Amino acid sequence: MESQDHRYRLLIACPDRPGIIAAVSDLLYGRGANITSFDQYSEGPEGGYFFMRAEFEVPAGVEEEELAAALGALAPAYGMRWSLHAAARRQRLAVFVSREDHCLNELLWQTRRGEIAADVALVISNHPDAEEAVRAFGIPFYHIPVPPGGKARAEAQALELLEGRVDTIVLARYMQILSPDFVARFPARIINIHHSFLPAFVGPRPYQQAYERGVKLIGATAHYVTADLDAGPIIEQDVQRVDHRHRLADFRRIGRHIERMVLARAVAWHVEDRVLVHDNRTVVFPR
Template sequence: MSVPTAILQVICPDRPGLVSELSGWVAANGGNIRHADHHTDAGAGLFLSRIEWQLEGFGLPREAVAPAVTALAERLGGDGQVHFSDAAARVAIFVSKQDHCLVDLLWRTRAGELPMQVPLVISNHPDLQALAEDFGARFVHLPVLPDSKQEAERAQLQVLEDHGIELVVLAKYMQVLSPDFLASFPAVINIHHSFLPAFKGAQPYHRAWERGVKLIGATAHYVTEDLDGGPIIEQATVPVSHRDDVEDLIRKGRDMERLALARALRLHLRRQVMVYRGRTAVFS
């Protein structure tokens, strides 16, 4: 079993000496740094840092680390947070009828590839109940109709709260979350079946085929009110040709959807993604 680590993420105004100051803070408290990644956005005047260190031998008790990080970030004039590698996030997966992304995520979780728990699967259709329950997740069927969408989302939010969910993953959930839902629960990752920003919205494979593209892909991104326009975490692509029909594009695209979503979720769960100014820095 790997040694538990703490992961510090800081975004602050750029200035000389920040790497030394942050690593010095970890060292001053007895931390042994395992990984350190930094990025300076010169145009924005911002400094981003991710530092991971072993908890064994660290001078602060776990419950004191977060307040100390908050004080450190305030001293730097920025924002900071800390996470612990052995704290498996509680994740809910939203689905409709397509099962390929759900199966992949549940299998990877069971195999230990994704450091998370999936206690809950929510769907607007009943089709995938047996699959979810085979992996030990509670399946909640909440139909979403045009005249009951608001009521359905209120019920979804209540179920998320009841299960202590920290992150929602839209694994081919063919519904658009409302601004009210996102205001109440903003931690959402979606998989979109195109290489964004191309072909936003519905039926991207059909539109890609009509345009005769030679490359299709899938994009995993954080969800915002801007449809398919949230900060991008991961993308995957595959070549296509004039010999491929729409069904071929869909078949090839499903592989990319699974791959991009699993990679993005792993990056998020390992705290390798930092969001700023509507975009992401991914420390891989």
Template sequence: MTSPTATLLISCPDRRGLVAKIANFIYANGGNIIHADQHTDFAAGLFLTRIEWQLDGFNLPREFIAPAFKAIAQPLSAKWELHFSDTIPRIAIWVSKQDHCLFDLIWRQRAKELTSEISLIISNHPDLKLVAEKFNIDYHHIPITKDNKSEQEAKQLELLHQYKIDLVVLAKYMQVVSADFLAKFPQTINIHHSFLPAFVGANPYHRAFERGVKIIGATAHYATPDLDAGPIIEQDVVRVSHRDEVEDLIRKGKDLERVVLARAVRLHLQNRVLVYGNRTVVFE
């Protein structure tokens, strides 16, 4: 079994000596660093880093690491997160009627490509309940209309707390999630069937076909109150031609959606994504 590790994701105003200061915190406590990466956004004046070390032989018990690092982070005006590799995140997948991303995530999780537990599936339609039953995952049908949205989102939030969910994945959930929900549960990843910022909103394949594009794409991003405008985690494209009809674009797009969403979820689960403003640094 791989030795458990701790990971710090840090962003702070740039200054000299930050790499040494952070690395010395780990070295001084007997830690062995196995991954370290950093990026400086000169325009924003920000230093961003991911540092991971083995817990075996580390002098500080887990419960003391955060308080000890806080003493270092405060004078740096740093924002930071601490994660442990043997903590298994609990995922809720939200769907509507399309099943391709749902199946892909379940298969990858069962194949241990995604270190997580898929604890819950929520849908605004009953169509995919049989998929949940096949894989023995709890399924909750919560229909949404413009008149009951607030009430139904309250039920969704209650389920997320009940199941102790760490991450929501909108796997072709064809509903706009409200700003109120996202303020209460920001750890939400969405897949959009377009290479954002092109063709925001509904029916992007039809609009791409009408525009005569030569590439189509898919984008996985953190959901925000602004439609399809959240911090981007992963994107990819595939070429199309004048011979392709809308149905061909949709077929090729679904292939991309599976892969792009899976990559984004994996990067998030591995604590490789650091959000600042409406941008991300992805430490691969």
């Protein structure tokens, strides 16, 4: 297998103007880098934004600190927001789940098979139901109940487990609303799956709402969590057609499959550094 020790991923967002690609390419070329993948998207130079993702490899001896220093020196001239990621550094995930385990199971299988290039470091749940399945994968499981009035204490317990151990939190049908203080600790690092095609049917019981409304499409949405309920930047969505013959139980059954796939894709793209957040939107560079 080809070594990734000298491979990096670079994400850039900045106001659009001529010369950005040339400046970045020259910086990398000057350090002997070979660009192996390159994607860019421009909203247009008239007040628009420019987004870029590059994968590249550098010769042995070119250190990450040197690359970061060079990018830091270049950034002010273009107003760049940038991030540099070593390809060999796998993200560590914390998965939060309640009773429904279909999204959790998909994440466990896809990380084990290598289809999601990350490791599940631990699973936290407000119910004990998934413990046996999680421990079968050799992953630590923590049951942290959230009784009425006990959210602050539960979040404090979770933070003790998370600090310094995980890069990203995935809410895999975790049926609790996280506090703004908790969310603020992990900006653009908490991914939620909502079982509707947002912005339709925000909040609880979206399948019930969709069924009562008589919709002909149901869907799921993976998004970053913000302090506003179900309103964070959307990473991925999908839908499936339904009709008058489908009952509420059918909506839930069909929806579970959509949720699993949508969340898994969103997590895979996130850990491969394919998602750039701009305002309350995302730019997602495909595989």
